[in-house]
Amino acid sequence: xxxxPFEYHIPKNLEEASRLLAQFGGEGKIxxxxxxxxxxxxxxxxAPKHLIDLGRLTDLKYIRESDGxxxxxxxxxxxxxxxxxxxxxxxxxLPETAREIGDVQVRNKxxxxxxxxxxxxxxxxxxxxxxLAGEIQARNVSSSRWIPASEFFVDLLTTALGGDEVxxxxxxxxxxxxxxxxYLKLHHPASGYAMVGVAAQVLLNEARHIESASVGVxxxxxxxxxxxxxxxxxxxxxxxxxxxxxxxxxxxxxxxVNSDLYASAEYxxxxxxxxxxxxxxxxxxRAHGK
Amino acid sequence: MATxxxxxINGKRRAIHTEPDTTLLSALRDQLDLTGTKYxxxxxxxxxxxxxxxxxxxxxxxxxxxxxxxxxxxTIEGVAQNGRLHPVQQAFLEEQAFQCGYCTPGMILTAxxxxxxxxxxxxxxxxxxxxxxxxxxxTYPRIVAAIHRAAxxxxxxAHES
Ligand SMILES: Cc1cc2nc3c(=O)[nH]c(=O)nc-3n(C[C@H](O)[C@H](O)[C@H](O)COP(=O)(O)OP(=O)(O)OC[C@H]3O[C@@H](n4cnc5c(N)ncnc54)[C@H](O)[C@@H]3O)c2cc1C
Ligand code: FES
Ligand code: FES
Numbered sequence: 001x002x003x004x005p006f007e008y009h010i011p012k013n014l015e016e017a018s019r020l021l022a023q024f025g026g027e028g029k030i031x032x033x034x035x036x037x038x039x040x041x042x043x044x045x046x047a048p049k050h051l052i053d054l055g056r057l058t059d060l061k062y063i064r065e066s067d068g069x070x071x072x073x074x075x076x077x078x079x080x081x082x083x084x085x086x087x088x089x090x091x092x093x094l095p096e097t098a099r100e101i102g103d104v105q106v107r108n109k110x111x112x113x114x115x116x117x118x119x120x121x122x123x124x125x126x127x128x129x130x131x132l133a134g135e136i137q138a139r140n141v142s143s144s145r146w147i148p149a150s151e152f153f154v155d156l157l158t159t160a161l162g163g164d165e166v167x168x169x170x171x172x173x174x175x176x177x178x179x180x181x182x183y184l185k186l187h188h189p190a191s192g193y194a195m196v197g198v199a200a201q202v203l204l205n206e207a208r209h210i211e212s213a214s215v216g217v218x219x220x221x222x223x224x225x226x227x228x229x230x231x232x233x234x235x236x237x238x239x240x241x242x243x244x245x246x247x248x249x250x251x252x253x254x255x256x257v258n259s260d261l262y263a264s265a266e267y268x269x270x271x272x273x274x275x276x277x278x279x280x281x282x283x284x285x286r287a288h289g290k
Numbered sequence: 291m292a293t294x295x296x297x298x299i300n301g302k303r304r305a306i307h308t309e310p311d312t313t314l315l316s317a318l319r320d321q322l323d324l325t326g327t328k329y330x331x332x333x334x335x336x337x338x339x340x341x342x343x344x345x346x347x348x349x350x351x352x353x354x355x356x357x358x359x360x361x362x363x364x365t366i367e368g369v370a371q372n373g374r375l376h377p378v379q380q381a382f383l384e385e386q387a388f389q390c391g392y393c394t395p396g397m398i399l400t401a402x403x404x405x406x407x408x409x410x411x412x413x414x415x416x417x418x419x420x421x422x423x424x425x426x427x428x429t430y431p432r433i434v435a436a437i438h439r440a441a442x443x444x445x446x447x448a449h450e451s
Pocket of ligand 1: 033
């Protein structure tokens with residue numbers, strides 16, 4: 001329970017944080033809410049020589065809307081997202097996902113940026129941000145870029161962030177009319193993380209058929225992913241139970257499915273299919289309600 | 291590289307020194323002798339270390355002491371006022387909502403935050419809000435009963451005053 005020794009830095013602004021990160025190369029790590037990194041350091045699964053605490057960068061804590069998009073600062077906590085009235089109206093998938101993360105204490109401290117940067121294979125945010133086709137802003141000392149969610153998650157605990165980049169914001173489109181969303185999660189009974197988590201957003205056309213569906217899945221493979229085969233199978237289809245079931249059968253297609261003491265790969269793939277169908281049903285129900 | 295800082299704990303300013311790895315939990319227990327806040331797992335699993343920061347429950351084992359500067363911290367030692375137990379404490383006693391008592395300080399602080407935002411929670415709302423606080427002795431049904439009792443006590447005293 002005692003981490004390896006390290007030095008602690010608390011930069012006053014983003015510029016200073018990026019400069020420190022560049023200066024320490026691979027030996028520095030950003031500290032946000034500390035709810036993944038601190039346990040890893042105590043268990044000595046991580047041993048950075050320098051910790052760069054973003055705690056003073058309060059300007060990275062915001063939720064705002066502009067030009068049909070919602071932008072969220074990296075240091076916004078899960079609880080702030082869960083309780084945002086702007087998001088409940090404009091992008092309700094996000095508060096619905098936040099509610100499922102950990103417990104009250106975790107949601108009060110953990111940040112969306114930290115969760116995405118950490119890319120735990122059973123974390124909730126990656127599924128939602130993938131389903132919304134979100135983008136993630138990365139900045140280093142000299143430049144800034146937006147990375148599409150579909151390119152952001154690279155592998156187990158690995159993202160497209162460069163070693164000198166700070167994740168600064170997330171942006172997603174405002175939910176369009178005639179759309180519906182859902183996040184459904186089966187909690188691991190001990191850790192509370194996702195055994196399977198499925199985020200779905202569907203868009204209906206004028207004939208009330210499925211114009212498009214997007215599905216993000218977490219907990220199933222080494223990283224969260226878009227279930228593209230499910231999405232393809234639904235395009236233009238009537239939202240019948242049969243069509244949903246046939247599409248959801250592709251939920252874990254091509255994925256190297258996790259297997260552990262609690263759930264075999266076979267059981268997890270089955271769960272992925274069932275949760276995908278249920279998430280789509282719920283999203284469609286909501287889209288019809290509009 | 292030790293740094294001196296001041297924290298606002300239970301309404302008093304207390305000086306502590308922090309090393310890079312000093313958690314709020316270790317500052318409370320090892321420097322200030324406020325041992326009511328419990329070290330359960332040290333890695334974020336049990337919530338025995340819960341304190342209130344500006345009114346909201348946090349795990350002190352995962353919170354660096356420096357992060358707590360400028361915030362109002364309440365630990366279990368600050369819950370009773372003028373020698374009188376808080377209704378939540380009284381209700382835990384009356385319902386005997388513990389066996390070993392190790393989880394109790396964290397339970398009480400989380401319950402305080404719950405009742406502040408929701409003065410009359412249902413069983414489900416209690417279970418949901420308290421889900422991170424683990425009781426190895428399994429006294430959950432009594433804890434739920436104690437929170438209902440505290441809620442009644444607090445509502446009736448709010449009516450009187
Ligand atoms: C008891 C418990 C239960 C939990 N349950 C769940 C759950 O059910 N679902 C879930 O999704 N999560 C869960 N979590 C994890 C929690 O959501 C974390 O808060 C989150 O994964 C990490 O966010 P953080 O702000 O704490 O990041 P930190 O722990 O501070 O950082 C995590 C990693 O990201 C990097 N990082 C952080 N911020 C940035 C940034 N802005 N730019 C670049 N790199 C950055 C850090 O260097 C580190 O490598 C749980 C945690 C605990 C302790
Ligand atoms: S001691 Fe902090 S969560 Fe267990
Ligand atoms: S009473 Fe023993 S841990 Fe709860």
